[in-house]
Amino acid sequence: MSSLHAVIMAGGSGTRFWPASRSARPKQFLPLVNGKPLIEATLDRLRGLCADDNVWVATNKKQAKALTRLLPNLPRDRLIIEPEPRDTAPCVALATATIAAVDPTATMIVLPADHAIEPLDAFHSMLRAGVELASDQKTLVTFGIRPTYPATGYGYLQCGSALAGTKLPAFVATKFCEKPNLETAKQFVAQGNFLWNSGIFVWRVEAIRRAMAATEPALATSTTAMLAAIQKQERAACTRAFLQAPPRSIDYAVMEKADTVAVIEAPIRWDDVGSFPALAAIAAPDGEGNIVVANHGGSHLALRSRGNIVYVDGARTVALFGVSDLVVVAVDDAVLVCTKDQAHDLKALVEHVRAAGRTDLL
Secondary structure, three states: OEEEEEEEEOOOOHHOOOOOOOOOHHHHHHHHEOOOEEEHHHHHHHOOOOHHEEEEEEEHHHHHHHHHHHOOOOOHHHHHOOOOOOOOHHHHHHHHHHHHHOOOOHHHHHHHHOOEEOOHHHHHHHHHHHHHHHHHHOOOOEEEEOOOOOOOOOOEEEEEEEEEEEEEEEEEEEEOOOOHHHHHHHHHHHHHOEEEEEEEEEHHHHHHHHHHHOOHEEEEEEEEHHHHHHHOOHHHHHHHHHOOOOOHHHHHHHHOOOOEEEEEEEEOOEEOOOOHHHHHHOOOOOOOOOOEEEOOOOOOEEEOOOEEEEEEOOOOOEEEOOOOOOEEEEEOOOOEOOOOOHHHHHHHHHHHHHHHHHHHHO
16 A cells, blocks of 8 residues: 655745745744644644654755744654755655655655645545545546635636546546636636635655656656655755756646646635735634734734734734724834735735845845
8 A cells, every 4th residue: 555645845935925924934934823833734734644754844945944943843854955946846846756765656745834724624534535536546636625706816727527436526627727817717716617726736656757757857857866866865966956857836847737637626614825815714803804913922902993904923012093904014123014905916015125125124
């Protein structure tokens, strides 16, 4: 029987959570789920699903030290350090090579570090269904979420014919669609055969390596070279091979072009916590509809203020008076104030900060 390994991808920067999120303290490190960092909540979610020694965390060199402090019980040899951020395809390639070196017939779960997911039993059920579907050693499994509104911040999966004999609704994945405009998102929801792309995957090591060879040969070559370097304990050679991997997402590189891709409709409450307004999905509002996340001695006061999002970290108080529909973030050496409808575009502000030479704020 194939053993089960899980890889948590934790190398992102989370620019839409600036200034709380910085290069050395990205979104997944922030205490957003009941005062717990997103990555710690993700790690907890995997308990009981696979052995603790089979859980791996992939991150980059900038974040590795902070990650070991945040997760002191994670064995150091289960930390996969990317030489530099190059999107998810190189990350998956390095993780595949690392696991193949110790367990070449393994089944892999690959998932982001920064999602909010409930309930736990449904999460485990969907992954077990994915493991069963991937047991044919050729199917690449992904998971879709039934849309509740025409979101423009998520990718979509188009479902084709239904697959028989599965414990949860499963379909042939016929199309991957990037974040659409509002009109297209409305069409997707109206059609009924589109699901939000969760970015969670299950596959066998040999299946993803064959799919890489068929769809993105350079990625397959890089994976093979990394595997050989890991087996010989040649770190420099592994780095060189990693840097040869095409810098793109695993969806673009493999999933969109692979022959055998299945999507399971996931019976979970899911949010990728992509920006500050998403905190409304994981935190309860006060009587005036304000969402407040306060940590490490932070607090807030509000009068005649409705529908605001407040994130405060550290021994400081944010006071709101007569304002509505704002995002207010107070951390360390920076304060952000913007309207909620602008919060999804904070990447533009981060680029402005960079262009202004304020790299100390990044």
